[in-house]
Amino acid sequence: MLEAFQTHINKEFPELFTASIAIAISGGKDSTVLAHLLGHCKIKFDLIHCNFNLRGIESDDDQRFVEKLAQDFDCNVHIKSFQTEAYALEKSISIQMAARELRYDAFDQIAVENNYDTILTAHHLEDQLETFLINLGRGAGLHGLTGIRTRNGKISRPLLPFTREQLDDFALKNNIQWREDSSNSSTKYQRNKLRHDVIPLLYNALPHLKNNFSKTLDYLSNSESLIDVEVARFRESGTKTIQQTIEIDIAQLKATTKPKMYLYELLKEYNFNIIDALSLLDAENGKYILSDQVKLTKDRQVLVLSKMKIVEDFYLEIHDLNSTVEVGNAVLVLKKIEVNNALEYVSANGSANKIFIDPEELKRPLLLRKWKQGDRMQPYGMKGSKLISDMLTDSKIPSLIREKTLVLTSGKDIIWLVGIRASKHYKITKTTKTIIEITTEL
Numbered sequence: 001m002l003e004a005f006q007t008h009i010n011k012e013f014p015e016l017f018t019a020s021i022a023i024a025i026s027g028g029k030d031s032t033v034l035a036h037l038l039g040h041c042k043i044k045f046d047l048i049h050c051n052f053n054l055r056g057i058e059s060d061d062d063q064r065f066v067e068k069l070a071q072d073f074d075c076n077v078h079i080k081s082f083q084t085e086a087y088a089l090e091k092s093i094s095i096q097m098a099a100r101e102l103r104y105d106a107f108d109q110i111a112v113e114n115n116y117d118t119i120l121t122a123h124h125l126e127d128q129l130e131t132f133l134i135n136l137g138r139g140a141g142l143h144g145l146t147g148i149r150t151r152n153g154k155i156s157r158p159l160l161p162f163t164r165e166q167l168d169d170f171a172l173k174n175n176i177q178w179r180e181d182s183s184n185s186s187t188k189y190q191r192n193k194l195r196h197d198v199i200p201l202l203y204n205a206l207p208h209l210k211n212n213f214s215k216t217l218d219y220l221s222n223s224e225s226l227i228d229v230e231v232a233r234f235r236e237s238g239t240k241t242i243q244q245t246i247e248i249d250i251a252q253l254k255a256t257t258k259p260k261m262y263l264y265e266l267l268k269e270y271n272f273n274i275i276d277a278l279s280l281l282d283a284e285n286g287k288y289i290l291s292d293q294v295k296l297t298k299d300r301q302v303l304v305l306s307k308m309k310i311v312e313d314f315y316l317e318i319h320d321l322n323s324t325v326e327v328g329n330a331v332l333v334l335k336k337i338e339v340n341n342a343l344e345y346v347s348a349n350g351s352a353n354k355i356f357i358d359p360e361e362l363k364r365p366l367l368l369r370k371w372k373q374g375d376r377m378q379p380y381g382m383k384g385s386k387l388i389s390d391m392l393t394d395s396k397i398p399s400l401i402r403e404k405t406l407v408l409t410s411g412k413d414i415i416w417l418v419g420i421r422a423s424k425h426y427k428i429t430k431t432t433k434t435i436i437e438i439t440t441e442l
Contacts, residue, residue: 022111063079065178125160131147143224
């Protein structure tokens with residue numbers, strides 16, 4: 001394993017020998033083995049540990065284990081502690097999704113604050129297979145079936161070609177200690193069910209899968225690259241951008257060998273039903289379909305992709321904290337609520353389309369406006385700030401409808417990327433007695 005790992009990083013990750021790097025480490029076997037492998041290769045690193053406070057004393061023991069590991073490796077360790085359940089309630093998302101958001105936001109912040117070139121995660125071949133099967137079940141396109149990326153921004157994954165069995169053998173032969181997450185044994189989570197119940201059966205039925213799956217992913221990735229090149233060529237000759245619309249030439253699209261595939265690639269970020277979109281090629285003039293405030297219209301010899309206008313540029317002051325504000329198709333409802341237990345109220349009433357703020361130091365009037373380039377906010381759960389443009393990208397907001405996104409400000413602080421992310425400002429605490437609850441309907 002060590003020799004294979006050394007060969008792999010010499011060929012695929014030579015920058016690790018000189019870069020400033022940190023390992024995202026849970027204390028589990030995979031990330032702990034990665035630390036030891038890098039140590040054997042004389043590669044310097046620091047550690048990043050996220051304590052999600054989901055397993056009581058187990059979570060705290062994991063943190064202490066990582067802190068001791070940092071002492072053993074004589075490296076720095078960054079600890080991030082999160083109230084994950086409260087965050088999930090506030091955002092109306094699953095615990096797993098909440099942990100993922102908090103984890104990667106923390107990675108971004110720590111990388112910037114400490115000038116890390118790369119953050120390493122310990123994803124391995126079985127993680128790839130799990131992701132492949134999940135995306136296969138979702139009906140994903142080629143992009144979804146190519147698995148976890150070796151590199152994604154500052155995130156690098158040097159263990160992707162290696163199996164769990166190889167990591168187990170290395171840990172055993174080198175007497176490596178690690179922390180076992182008790183939740184990993186539960187099959188109530190989709191990944192765990194695949195890991196414990198499905199993948200062993202696949203390996204038994206397809207003995208060569210373990211050795212050949214990496215090759216399959218490589219073939220798929222190469223095919224995806226070829227498709228990207230071909231679709232880029234079609235964009236050059238078969239589409240036009242006119243002001244804020246995109247026109248797709250129907251005749252050129254039909255002349256391709258696979259019109260459905262080209263149309264899917266051109267429209268995939270807008271979440272149209274591809275069958276409905278394909279039907280427009282032979283539809284009567286003026287027929288259209290909608291998706292996420294984006295419109296696709298048959299206009300004689302072209303399909304026209306355009307955004308639906310919500311509001312024009314505006315700056316609206318809000319003085320009354322008990323009011324309803326209507327702007328175009330957007331409605332903002334503000335309520336001032338007296339409470340005995342603020343945290344309990346937030347936990348019981350949280351949802352993705354509302355925020356709760358403490359008005360104690362709130363600067364009035366509040367200002368509702370469209371976001372603009374250069375806007376930054378400090379998202380809840382992060383220490384640093386983040387560009388609104390990056391947050392919209394991370395949230396996969398289609399490019400043609402980003403301009404309609406609103407922000408709510410108090411003084412110089414953006415306190416809400418409306419309907420998407422709350423800021424850390426004016427947060428509710430156990431001493432809060434008055435809450436401003438703001439709900440949006442877009």
